[in-house]
Structure formats: C-alpha cells, structure tokens
Amino acid sequence: MSTIESRLAALGLALPGPLLMPAGVKLPFQFVHVRGTRVFVSGHGPQNLDGSLAAPLGKVGRELTPEQGYQVARVVALSVLGSLKRALGELDRVAQWNRVFGMVNSAPGFNRQPAVINGFSDLILEVFGAQVGAHARSAVGMAELPFDIPVEVEAELDLVG
C-alpha cells in the first residue's frame, strides 16, 4: 500500500466511489484535470462511500451548526481524495497542495467560514503532512451551492515531476 493510503487506513478513513448523481444530471467536465504536473481539482461536495451526495444538506448557520459544517468539510476532503486516487492511480504522486478554495453554503449572518473549511485543511494536513499538505486558502460564504450541499471545495496541486 502507498504511504498516503497507509496513513488513510491508519486514520480509519475510507474514500468514496465515483459521484452518483441524481437522475438527469449531466456534468460535462473532469473531477480532476491533469496538465503536466499541474492538477486542477473541480469543486467537490460531501459523498457517501457509495458515491451519492451525503446528508446533511443545507446552509451552515441554519440547517447545520458550524461543528457539523466542519465534519462535512472533512468528508469533502475524502471526496477529493477519492477523485484524485481514481485520476492519478496513486495518491503518493501528489508533490504539493497549492491552493484550496473553500465555499460554505452560508445562512445570512453566518461568518465563521474558516472554522468550517478547517475540516478540509486539517484532514489534508493529517494525511499529507505539514510540508506536502501546506496550502494557500480562501474560505468564503456562498449564496447557494449545487444540490444544496453545505460545503464545496476546489483545489490545485502539483504532482511529483
């Protein structure tokens, strides 16, 4: 098993399958787009292990508490790692996380987006370590997100050359 996958296993973390979309939804793009050593990660939401979108849905600060939002952001990180594993074959090919753009479906007046997206950053740092996992980040409040997911994260990273 690869180093990163051993770490995931040691942490008791499993990666979800490919996104199962509601009927009739068409997504004509790549969840992970690789260009040379650059990797562009599409916006991901929380998935169950079978790939379907995971509950709870709704806005943080209304349907979800910030603590629930944090947990959702961790699950979003696992969705991203699932897509990366399928696209790259091997998560050890990741040389560096560069950019994390964390979007929180925010109820009016909810402005603790960083506390939510920390769920994503913390998991990436636990799994990839402080050096490979280090990244720039924004954590901001969206009016709406697709299918009413509470958190969506887009990212960019680099592969080993």
Add this chain to the structure above:
Amino acid sequence: MSTIESRLAALGLALPGPLLMPAGVKLPFQFVHVRGTRVFVSGHGPQNLDGSLAAPLGKVGRELTPEQGYQVARVVALSVLGSLKRALGELDRVAQWNRVFGMVNSAPGFNRQPAVINGFSDLILEVFGAQVGAHARSAVGMAELPFDIPVEVEAELDLVG
C-alpha cells in the same frame, strides 16, 4: 480561416466585440492575461455582438429560468472566445482548457448551478473538442454579480508551447 474559427462558423456562432461598459465604469485589468503559455481569463458576462452587456439580466431562479441561464452561459462562452481571439490573434493557439469557474447569480433556493454552467462547458467542448476542451470546473451560486448579469465565468488555459 483557423480550425477553431471554421468550427465556430460551421456552428453559426459569432464572437462579440470588446466589452462596451456603461458610462463611468472603469475596469483597470486585462480581460485576458497571458503569462508564457499560461492564460488567465477574467470573469466574463454575456455580451451582444456590439460588445454591450446582453439581456436578460437578473437572478437565475427569479428573473431567469434555468434554461435561460443555460443559454446565457453559452453566450458567456462566446464573450470569452471574443476576448481570447483579440488577445491571442488566433484561437488555434489554445492547447488546453484547464479550469472553468462558473458563477451563477442565484435566487434564494436555486441550487441547480451545474445545469446553468453546462451551457459554457458544452459550447467549449463543441468548439474545441473533447480533448482540448476538457476542464476542471466549479459551478456555484453568488449573492450578486456585477451589473446584475446572471452568469459570470472565469477560466484558465494553456497555449501551444
């Protein structure tokens, strides 16, 4: 005529002129910023052929139906191609689409942003084909967009080296 422009012509698609802004509006940035082989595309809205912002304006889910939003996203793709043509001289210089960030001016409760931004992705894929046109994407709901445009798209791509 270049390959891409032949394809646009065959599809009956024409590109708008440079953005004509309302009086007094100052935009001190580049619609397309080229850095080596990297191309950063600023957020674009829908334009008429004369370059002015195209109706309908407003929020998808309120002033616009999702189907109208899809059509606007196609028009936004043409705005982007117009800017790319002016900046690059030749659309055939595009080697690869990498990232599409699709922003939908969303009425409260509207959460079908992917169905809207598909208008952009579909047009790019029709014109550039499945390989050059392939991209990572996010499609998300904004509280407001400039001048009340319904859709804005930012992108990044690569030129032929």
Add this chain to the structure above:
Amino acid sequence: MSTIESRLAALGLALPGPLLMPAGVKLPFQFVHVRGTRVFVSGHGPQNLDGSLAAPLGKVGRELTPEQGYQVARVVALSVLGSLKRALGELDRVAQWNRVFGMVNSAPGFNRQPAVINGFSDLILEVFGAQVGAHARSAVGMAELPFDIPVEVEAELDLVG
C-alpha cells in the same frame, strides 16, 4: 530600500503586521504559498497596522458605501503586500501579477463590485506599474465573508525566475 518599498514609502503607504486573529480562531494554512516561481496568495481582508482586522465591517451597499468599499479594497491590497513581504523577504522578487479574485460582501441588490475591487487593482498598478501589475480579475458578490469583512481578495503571481 527596494524599488517597490521606495514606491510604497513615496506614496505614504505602510504595510500591516501579521494577522492578529480574534481569540480561538485557528487558520491552518499559509497566507502566501510559494511553489517554485508561482505564488498563491490566500484570501486576505483589511488589516490595521497592528495586524488586527480593520473597521468598518459589514456589507457594501448596507453598512458601507461603494466609496468606502473602494477604500477597504485598497487596505486589503496592503494586507496582501504585508504577507508577501514577510514570505518573500523582498517585494522586488515579484515578476508579475497574474490573477486577482475580488470578493465583495454584498448587500442584496448591490451590483457594483468592480467599482469596489478597483481599490485593489489601482493600488497594485500604482505600486508595481502597468506591466508587472497587469492582471486578470473577477469582482463578484459574496453572501458572507469571514468575520464580516467587506472585501476579501485572493491572488496568484509569479516571482523573478
């Protein structure tokens, strides 16, 4: 003194210290992430010289006028330059601004985001000049921003090779 810092001094502009966060806030990411010659700048808000978040807080179009929003965006540019100075040692290492993503905490119906983010673009162009300062940009309306800051800007730039 470096060229850029001389220009800042000539313009009477001082850079704030590292971000002082409210108690209990944890931000497990880098304000500036350097990868080779690429620089990823995290979302920054307005800071006082001591690093604390600067008033006024709230939404442009409600608590703040557009003109106040413009001034906040200038202050955000100084926050970013402060982080860049600490990360790079020397602001003259910046070869090129590439991308500016300007997010405005927007009251319902406020859609003059470009006029606000011009505060950021104008300062960058004043300090770095028309060539190094040139950038692609989006200026969009967010539902909420962390700690109720009125403006947040994320960016990407290149270092001298």
